[in-house]
Amino acid sequence: MSRRQLRRTLCVTATAIGSLATATTSAGAATAQEIAITNPAFLQPRVGPNNLLNNIGPNDNRITGWRVLGANVDIYGTTRAELTDGYQAVDLNGNNTGGIEQAVSVPAIDAGPKTSVTIGFQAKNNNHPDCPKTTEQKFHVQFAEDPGDRVNFTVHTVTSPGPYRTWQHVTAQFNVVPGVRLLQFVSDNAGYCSALVTKVTASATRP
Template identity: 40%
Template sequence: MANTTRSRAAARTALVVSLATMLAGTAATSASAASVVPVTNPAFIQPYVNPDNASEFVRVTLGSNAIHGWRLGSNAIPGWRVVLGSVDVFGRATSRTPDGSQAVDLGGSERGGIEQTIATEEDAEEQVTFKAKINDHPDCVSGARDIAQEFHVQFAADPEHAQRFELGSIAKPARGSSTWTLRRATLWGTDRFSRLQFISDTNHACGPLITDVKVIERP
């Protein structure tokens, strides 16, 4: 009888170990299935902006304008294209990013938007993460305190699944929006390549700020 009891106990132990091994293997397989999708210039460190001058910025337009003596077109931000209106690239002093990177104001002289083409698989789940905050530039504080700062993230070929973000206003920021906060959008690959877009919904020169864009793909 004792031998039978020990045999049953040993069998149960073996079963538990086997199940644990299977679960660990499944978790490892799931983790390995996720892959990082390269994003060019994710923290907008180019074009370079003086990190010590809070009044300096680089304006990039859909067309081509002379701003502060520079002639800039829609491709002046490496990796990104302006697809709507205009945007501003802020340096460290203006954006006050925690890691010293730069940021994009999605409203330059008007409502703006940017995009980057990234490698994806059709119908794969694309986890887009980025940091965002309301635009508290001194000019915005004095002139746009009550204007809602909103934007959406989408793949250009799939606007129906766009994900919208509302940061409140400078006067009444939404929870966490007055400091850099990690945000997440889940999109679905539209083809071998998808055009990732950040589009302001704020019809004003002071748009939301974004930086540190990353993408993880889960087939």
């Protein structure tokens, strides 16, 4: 496995995020710089704890800070999403393949041509009663400006979710040209249900 592949290997932990703010950490001689994410835990629009707001389409601007891609997405209330901290989650499929994107400002680090960007978030298998029970729930994270550089994720199936039976913290790393860039979470499923995602963070360091 190459060093690049190692850097892009999926990082999975069972540790819950204690704060949506990205901690300042050291990467060699570089210090991570937080990249602002609007509405990282999908609290706007607010949904009743046991409810969901379904089939939010591309022309619907109710998800503050995010634009819907593809067909549509759902917002899950905190209890429906099995979150215990009051946050909400997005289902990347409403009734068909969907996704979300947000414009983020990627800083230049030491005037380099590219910046190393780490996207952190929590993901979980979507076990809503309407979800297909044996379909792998898959999605990918990318920047729209470089769709060939994407990180793929699977949260397995409803019947065999593995660690994704509960919320897991995962990360994806990219080398990005500084400027305003479109961060995207895109489902790779058709029909009802894809993975649940929440608590999105981003940070930048020198590559």
